Amino acid sequence: MSRKSIILGAIFATGLAWRCGSSESEKKTASPTSPSPTPAPAPAQSPSADDMGGAPDSMPAEIAGDEKQTPPMGKDKIEAWLSAGHYKSWKCEETSHAARSPSGHSDNRTCSNDKLSKAGDSGDYPVGAASVKELFDAGKKLNGYAVFLKTTAGSGGDKWYWYERIGSSTIADGQGTKGSAKSICVGCHSRAGTEGLAGRDSVFTQVK
Numbered sequence: 678m679s680r681k682s683i684i685l686g687a688i689f690a691t692g693l694a695w696r697c698g699s700s701e702s703e704k705k706t707a708s709p710t711s712p713s714p715t716p717a718p719a720p721a722q723s724p725s726a727d728d729m730g731g732a733p734d735s736m737p738a739e740i741a742g743d744e745k746q747t748p749p750m751g752k753d754k755i756e757a758w759l760s761a762g763h764y765k766s767w768k769c770e771e772t773s774h775a776a777r778s779p780s781g782h783s784d785n786r787t788c789s790n791d792k793l794s795k796a797g798d799s800g801d802y803p804v805g806a807a808s809v810k811e812l813f814d815a816g817k818k819l820n821g822y823a824v825f826l827k828t829t830a831g832s833g834g835d836k837w838y839w840y841e842r843i844g845s846s847t848i849a850d851g852q853g854t855k856g857s858a859k860s861i862c863v864g865c866h867s868r869a870g871t872e873g874l875a876g877r878d879s880v881f882t883q884v885k
Contacts, residue, residue: 737828740805746790748807748824750838752850759822764809768794768884773813777881779868782823783843784813789884792827801832801878808880812843820844825862825879828852834863834879853879 740747745763749755769788776782793806804827812821821843829836834853839862841848849856853863869876876882 737804740826740828743805746792746807747805748809748826748840750826750828750840752840752842752847755824755840755850756842759809759824764788764790767791767809770882770884773811773817777875779865779874780881781865782810782812783815783820784817785823786811786813787882787884789882793880793883794885796883799877801830802827802880804828804830806880808882810882823862825866832878834859834867837863837866837879839863 735741736747736750744758745766748764749758765788767788767790770786773784773786775784788809788811790805790807792803793808796802796806806827808825810823811819812823814820822841824840826838827836828838837853839849839851839853839858841850841862849858849862851858853859863879866879866881868874869879869881874881
């Protein structure tokens with residue numbers, strides 16, 4: 678190999694090495710990626726269905742289909758049913774009145790469906806027994822409802838579905854096994870027929 682060829686090869690190699698080094702340097706000195714913005718905090722959550730008791734997924738077969746006598750379960754369905762006024766054909770108290778002890782409700786009027794009204798004076802209520810309590814504000818204006826429906830045979834508040842709304846606030850919506858359906862509704866109604874109080878099987882008022 679001639680001296681000239683050796684010199685040209687060295688120059689080429691030096692240039693190639695410089696170019697590769699420049700590429701690495703450019704990569705190292707490139708502007709760093711801007712940090713991702715901090716995610717906004719999640720909005721406050723409304724009480725879940727579980728917090729209120731969790732409405733059952735389906736209506737017991739033995740009471741399904743009797744729309745006028747059986748309140749549906751779940752807020753949207755039951756509010757539509759209440760608006761239709763089916764319960765007004767039940768046995769109802771003549772007028773509203775102040776709450777009876779130990780109720781924490783406002784002035785109210787109770788209606789009982791056939792299975793509750795005709796259940797006699799002793800023993801557990803049958804599956805399908807139901808009650809609707811109209812709730813009134815201080816100005817005597819209808820302001821909410823308390824509804825319960827016997828879904829399972831036996832005695833105890835856990836055998837009932839409970840729903841309560843006052844104004845725009847849903848207090849309970851679910852079976853009396855958990856959530857506010859248990860702590861609020863069953864917590865009070867479990868006293869029916871005890872401590873010298875009227876009633877039985879979680880029902881204080883049976884309208885006949």
